[in-house]
Amino acid sequence: DKGTYEYYMLKEIDEQPVAIRRMLDKYFGDTGEILIGDQILNDIKAADRIYIVAAGTSYHSGLIGARIFESWSGIPTEVHVSSEFAYEQPLLSENPFFIFLSQSGETADSREVLQNVNRAGFKSLTMTNVEKSTLWREATYALPLMAGPEIAVASTKAYIAQVTLQAILAYALSDRIDLDLEQELSKIAVDIQAIVDDKAVFEKVANELLVPAHSAFYIGRGADADVSLEAALKLKEISYVQAEGFPAGELKHGTLALIEDGTPVIALLTQPKTAGLVRGNIAETQARGANAYTITTKALAEPGDTGYVLPDVDPLLAPLLSVVPTQLLAYYTSLGRGLDVDHPRNLAKSVTVQ
Numbered sequence: 001d002k003g004t005y006e007y008y009m010l011k012e013i014d015e016q017p018v019a020i021r022r023m024l025d026k027y028f029g030d031t032g033e034i035l036i037g038d039q040i041l042n043d044i045k046a047a048d049r050i051y052i053v054a055a056g057t058s059y060h061s062g063l064i065g066a067r068i069f070e071s072w073s074g075i076p077t078e079v080h081v082s083s084e085f086a087y088e089q090p091l092l093s094e095n096p097f098f099i100f101l102s103q104s105g106e107t108a109d110s111r112e113v114l115q116n117v118n119r120a121g122f123k124s125l126t127m128t129n130v131e132k133s134t135l136w137r138e139a140t141y142a143l144p145l146m147a148g149p150e151i152a153v154a155s156t157k158a159y160i161a162q163v164t165l166q167a168i169l170a171y172a173l174s175d176r177i178d179l180d181l182e183q184e185l186s187k188i189a190v191d192i193q194a195i196v197d198d199k200a201v202f203e204k205v206a207n208e209l210l211v212p213a214h215s216a217f218y219i220g221r222g223a224d225a226d227v228s229l230e231a232a233l234k235l236k237e238i239s240y241v242q243a244e245g246f247p248a249g250e251l252k253h254g255t256l257a258l259i260e261d262g263t264p265v266i267a268l269l270t271q272p273k274t275a276g277l278v279r280g281n282i283a284e285t286q287a288r289g290a291n292a293y294t295i296t297t298k299a300l301a302e303p304g305d306t307g308y309v310l311p312d313v314d315p316l317l318a319p320l321l322s323v324v325p326t327q328l329l330a331y332y333t334s335l336g337r338g339l340d341v342d343h344p345r346n347l348a349k350s351v352t353v354q
C-alpha cells in the first residue's frame, strides 16, 4: 500500500532508516553479540576467498561489501556479475565460499551460478529480501534482508539492507576491528532520516541540474567509485538521462572528452584518503565547463562547494549515507520529467530470464 505516496520508490527510500533498525534488532543480541550462526561463520573463516555474485544494484552493493570483508575480516574477496560468472567462470581459489546477493532471490543468472556452485560442492550463503525464494532455498545458508516488500522497479532499500548485512557479517568474522558497529549503524539510521527529510533540497537540484540534462556523470574514488556506479544506474533507469559512474582518476583517460558546457558532474567525496585527488578531478571537469555538484562529508567539505554535506561516518560505511542523495536525485529527475517512476520502460522487477 502506497499510503499517501505518489510512488513506491519514495516510500521505500523513506523506509531505509527502519530497514537498518530492523536489522539491528535481528542480528545484534542484548549484549551486542552478533546473532549469525557459528556454522556459517566457521565455513567462511575456513575459506581462502569469498566470491560475491550478483546483478545490477545487488552487484553494486557487493562491491561495497567486498571492501568491508577484506578490510575487516582479512579474507580476499572478489565480486562478479552473475551473467558473466555463469558462462565465463574465472579460475577459482582452492577453497572458495560464495555469497549471493539478491533482492528478489529469483534472478536467473545468479541461480545459474548457484547451480554450478552446488554441482562443484562449494558452500554458499544467500542474502535476500524474499525468504523461501529460489536462491534462498538452493544455497547452503540464507540470511534475510528484512527490508520489507520492495515494489518499485528501482531498488533502494534492498541495497541499504545488503550493505548493512554484509557489514554485520564482516564484523562477525573479524576479532580485531576497533569499531562499535551496532552504535555506528544506529547513528547511520538517524543520519539517513535527516537526509530523507531534506527531500526539497534534492528536488530543487534535480530540477535545475538533471531534468534538463542529456547526460550526467557521477565520479568518485574507492567506495565512492562503487557508489557512483549505483548512482548512475538509478538515474538512467528511471529518468532516462544517460549517466555514467566513473572512478574519478579514469576520466582523463578518455571520458573527459564528453564534458561540455553545463554537463552535470556529481562528485562523491567521502573518502579522506583520496579526497584531494578527487578535488583535482572535479577542477579538471570544471575547466571544461562542467556543472559540478559535490556530495561530501562534513570533514571533507570546503567553503565554496556547491553541494550537499553528509555527517561524518566511517569511510567504509559512507556508502550507506552517500547513496541516499543519489536515490532522491534520480527520483526527482524522473518525476520532473513526468515519467512513471515505479515502472520504467523495458524493465521488470525480477529478471527471471538469462
Ligand code: F6R
Pocket (backbone or CB within 6 Å): 055, 056, 057, 058, 059, 101, 102, 103, 104, 105, 106, 107, 110, 153, 154, 155, 156, 233, 234, 237, 349, 350, 351
Ligand atoms: C536496479 C535493479 C536491478 C536489480 C537486479 C538484481 O534498480 O533493481 O539492477 O538490482 O535486477 O535483482 P535482484 O537483486 O533481485 O537479484
